Amino acid sequence: MDFIEALRAGVEHRRPTVEWLVPLLEAEGEQECLLLHAADRVRAQMVGEAVHLRGLIEFSNYCRRNCLYCGLRRHNDSLERYRLTREEIVETAIRAWRIGYKTVVLQSGEDFYFSTDLMADIICEIKSRTGLAITLSLGERDKSAYSAWRKAGADRYLLRIETTEEKIFREIHPDDDLYERKRGLFVLKGLGYQLGSGVMVGLPGQDALSLAKDVIWMHELGAEMVGIGPFIPHPQTPLRNEKGGTLEQALRLVAVLRLVFPYAHIPATTAMGVLDPLGREKALQAGANVMMPNITPTRVRPLYELYPNKICLDENADRCFDCATSRIISLNRTIGADCGHVIRQAAS
Ligand code: SAH
Ligand code: SF4
Numbered sequence: 001m002d003f004i005e006a007l008r009a010g011v012e013h014r015r016p017t018v019e020w021l022v023p024l025l026e027a028e029g030e031q032e033c034l035l036l037h038a039a040d041r042v043r044a045q046m047v048g049e050a051v052h053l054r055g056l057i058e059f060s061n062y063c064r065r066n067c068l069y070c071g072l073r074r075h076n077d078s079l080e081r082y083r084l085t086r087e088e089i090v091e092t093a094i095r096a097w098r099i100g101y102k103t104v105v106l107q108s109g110e111d112f113y114f115s116t117d118l119m120a121d122i123i124c125e126i127k128s129r130t131g132l133a134i135t136l137s138l139g140e141r142d143k144s145a146y147s148a149w150r151k152a153g154a155d156r157y158l159l160r161i162e163t164t165e166e167k168i169f170r171e172i173h174p175d176d177d178l179y180e181r182k183r184g185l186f187v188l189k190g191l192g193y194q195l196g197s198g199v200m201v202g203l204p205g206q207d208a209l210s211l212a213k214d215v216i217w218m219h220e221l222g223a224e225m226v227g228i229g230p231f232i233p234h235p236q237t238p239l240r241n242e243k244g245g246t247l248e249q250a251l252r253l254v255a256v257l258r259l260v261f262p263y264a265h266i267p268a269t270t271a272m273g274v275l276d277p278l279g280r281e282k283a284l285q286a287g288a289n290v291m292m293p294n295i296t297p298t299r300v301r302p303l304y305e306l307y308p309n310k311i312c313l314d315e316n317a318d319r320c321f322d323c324a325t326s327r328i329i330s331l332n333r334t335i336g337a338d339c340g341h342v343i344r345q346a347a348s
Contacts (some may be wrong), residue, residue, distance in 0.1 A: 010259035011065045016219050021212035024256050039255035039287035047289050051328045051338030054103040055096035055295040058304035059084040062197040070204025071234040072109045072304040084302045087135050088215040090125050096295050097130040099321050102339035110139035120152035127153030128318040143187050150191045157188045158196035164217045165210040194342040196225030202245020203231050223341035229271030232307035247275045251286045258287025263343040265290045273311050293320040
């Protein structure tokens with residue numbers, strides 16, 4: 001399919017197929033501008049001008065896994081590890097609520113110190129004291145944990161599939177299984193979580209065709225939030241010498257996602273801001289409608305190093321909120337006034 005036909009298929013929100021996804025994911029120059037612009041218009045029509053802010057609390061950098069790309073991987077001995085206490089996590093969430101956040105995202109490595117019960121207790125405490133919407137991003141756990149956390153008050157779960165290309169998945173996840181991760185995502189969906197997934201762009205061996213297949217799979221899953229970002233090689237990992245992804249690749253994927261998932265919540269992710277100081281603004285103008293300012297206590301923030309050159313390291317939570325707000329206002333957009341739950345079009 002040529003680019004114009006592919007763009008038409010996208011703007012008409014046709015069922016995603018590789019025939020129209022690939023030419024869009026490969027668009028360059030003027031075609032790329034047309035794609036990003038079309039996605040921005042679809043975003044405005046479908047989800048409006050509001051940008052939802054989610055306060056991100058990175059509460060532990062301990063991880064049992066060894067994902068080849070990630071600075072938190074277990075075998076990275078040069079990283080100083082930390083855990084926030086239950087009280088610190090709850091207090092950080094309360095602070096976020098006072099500042100004006102409507103959602104907090106609790107994120108960590110796969111750290112089993114935070115047992116099913118301890119996490120449930122934290123979730124319950126935050127929910128009862130603030131009423132905040134709670135998103136979890138804790139990696140893969142078993143069904144009983146997901147279920148307990150849902151009952152305790154968690155609303156959403158983020159678990160990226162990272163790539164659906166079996167060969168790549170196996171290579172970068174020495175201790176994980178693609179089928180298991182897919183199954184986990186369906187379990188989360190079955191438990192009634194608002195479900196987020198996503199991928200990294202620029203993984204070794206990945207091309208436009210594999211990204212297109214990822215998009216199709218996430219569509220089959222029924223993802224309601226889709227977070228993507230460029231892969232940024234970390235010097236203390238086995239993938240240190242890889243090229244990594246570019247902002248352009250990430251922006252094209254954001255735009256394609258907006259066409260395929262017109263009502264989804266799509267964040268302008270921090271990794272985009274690492275590659276370009278205006279990376280997140282560019283994403284917000286290419287289909288994205290969510291930002292996740294970091295509200296982790298600044299003392300431990302540099303230690304949550306998924307990738308190098310992390311941004312927003314020394315601003316406190318209030319300043320991050322103000323910074324995000326002014327970036328959004330500079331684009332003539334508004335801040336989401338409610339907690340920004342997913343929009344379930346078919347059900348309404
Ligand atoms: N442990 C949880 C949550 C923390 S990792 C999990 O794995 O789901 C959150 C996300 O960070 C991952 O899904 C991955 O896509 C991203 N990430 C990790 N290392 C990265 C890197 N080097 N460059 C870009 N993104 C990375
Ligand atoms: Fe752990 Fe998540 Fe990093 Fe993998 S991506 S090593 S699970 S923190």
